[in-house]
Amino acid sequence: MYAKIKLAFSLLSSGMYKEAYDSLSTVNAHVLPDSSKAEYYALMGRYYYDLGDFDNDRYHTPVYNILGSKYIDSALALLPPNTYRAGYYRGLKELKAGNSAGALTMLSRLLQNPALTQHQLAVTTSTLSDLYIRSGETDKAIQLLTIAVIADIQSSTKETSAAFNLASLLYKKGDVKNASLCINQAIADAVFYGARQRKVQVSTILPFIEAQKLNMVESQKRKLLFYAATVTALLLLIIGLAFIILQQVKKLKAAQKIITQAHIKEQEINRQLADTNAKLQDANKIKEKYIGYFFNFNAEFYDKVEKLKRSLEQKVADRKFEDIRSLIARINLRKEKEELISNFDHAFLKLFPNFVTVFNNMFREEDQQELKDGELLNTDLRIFALIRMGIQDSEKIAHILQYSVNTITTYKTRIKNKSIVPNEEFEKRVMEIKAV
Structure with missing residues (x-):
């Protein structure tokens, strides 16, 4: 008899309701011990409850629930009152009777028992x-069903409705990803256990979940294509902008190069203007000094000539020819030349008081110019003093100093060769000596 009860449980769990009923119909409950009898009545109660859930209509389901509750009452009469099974069946009976508050109280009390097995x-x-x-408290239901699914997995229970119910709620909530996981778990359990009614239940929601998954994949594909097109467009835009920027940078560099070259030219022009201005200032100073010097010199020379003229006229008028000869003999041209050169030296050194010092700095100590007592400039210095005054022509210098051109050239070459400054730069350095 007990074997038939277990067989009926397996058939009922597999959704084979007729076969389960046929097996239970052959059981004589009167000869069973109380424990087996309680299990028999509980199984009969579950049989009618499952039939009611399977039909799920307003006509047959209430009838099956009433029949199931009668068998549950018989089972409760035989079960110890404080056991888990008694508490669970009381809660289940209240649930099927529509007494939600009573069922909630009883089932919640069971969850407070820490000794529950994973299956319980x-x-x-x-x-x-x-x-x-x-x-309508979907979130709370999802929370409880999640616990149930985890407990079923941990207890290796395959005949279960928790995964299916959780998949249904998650799908309705829009969580297609987790709904798909749960429905696949429910399918695997139904196939493993061979529960036909579970397969039927799964078939009612599986197409919707898969269709939603397909829609999500298509939506993601469209988004991916959109993002790819957007990224491609942005990439092309960036490439275009980079090309434009590169062209602008090239133009900017070219313009900057032109500006730099123009700036360099401007600086060179400014430097040349500054040099020219400095030279003009030196020239103006030299002109001012030497104009004054030559006015004074010419005035003195004019006075001498005037005195000589008057004296000669007087001597001629008095017919004192011997005195004229004596007067002419007293004219000392050498002394006049020396006086002219001395005046030049004084005037030049007033303009260029540092000339001798700067000039000597271009020579080693043993080759520097040494002046005699009372001597302002010697011939070597005087040649380059005239050059500093702007007289570059050796012929003119020779005429002023009463030397031959070859002599002047020899002097210049000899002096340059002794200098520590390269020959080609020597006269330039002389010209850089500043006037005051």
Whole structure:
């Protein structure tokens, strides 16, 4: 008899309701011990409850629930009152009778028992979730069903409705990814256990979940294509902008190069203007000094000539020819030349007081010019003093100093060869000596 009860449980769990009923019909409950009898009545109660859930209509389901509750009452009469099974069946009976408050109280009390097995936890939370589904508290129902699914997996229970119910709620909430995971778990359990009614239940929601997954994939594909097109467009835009920027940078560099060259030319022009201005200032100083010097010199020379003229006229008038000869003999041209050169030296050194010092700095100490007592300039210095005055022509210098051109050239070459300054730069350095 007990074997038939277990067989009926397996057939009922597999959705083979007729076969389960046929097996239970052959059991004589009167000869069973109380423990087996309680299990028999509980299984009969579950049989009618499952039929009611399977039909799920307003006509047959209430009848099956009433019949199931009668068998549950018989089972409760035989079960110890404080056991898990007694508490669970009381809660299940209240649930099927529509007494949600009573069922909630009883089933919630069971969850407070820390000694529940994983299977008992799964059954209780799964049954309790139905109350929250009916009251519209979907989040609470999902929480309980999640606990039930985990407990079923941990207890290796394959005959379960928790995964299917959780998949349904997650799908309705829009969580297609997790709904797909749960429905696949429910399918695997149904196939493993061979529960036909579970397969039928799964088939009612699986197409919707898969269709939603397909829609999500298509949506993601469209988004991916859109993003790819957007990224491509942005990339092309960036390439275009980079090309434009590169061209602008090239133009900017070219313009900058032109500006730099113009700036360099401007600086060179400014430097040349500054040099020219400095030379003009030196020239103006030299002109001012030497104009004054030559005015004074010419005035003195004019006075001498005037005196000589008057004296000669007087001598001629008095016919004192011997005195004229004597007067002419007293004219000392050498002394006049020396006086002219001395005046030049004085005037030049007033303009260029540092000339001798700067000039000597261009020579080693043993080759520097040494002046005699009372001597302002010697011939070597005087040649380059005239050059500093702007007289570059050796012939003119020779005429002024009463030397031959070859002599002047020899002097210049000899002096340059002794200098520590290169020959080609020597006269330039002389010209750089500043006037005051």
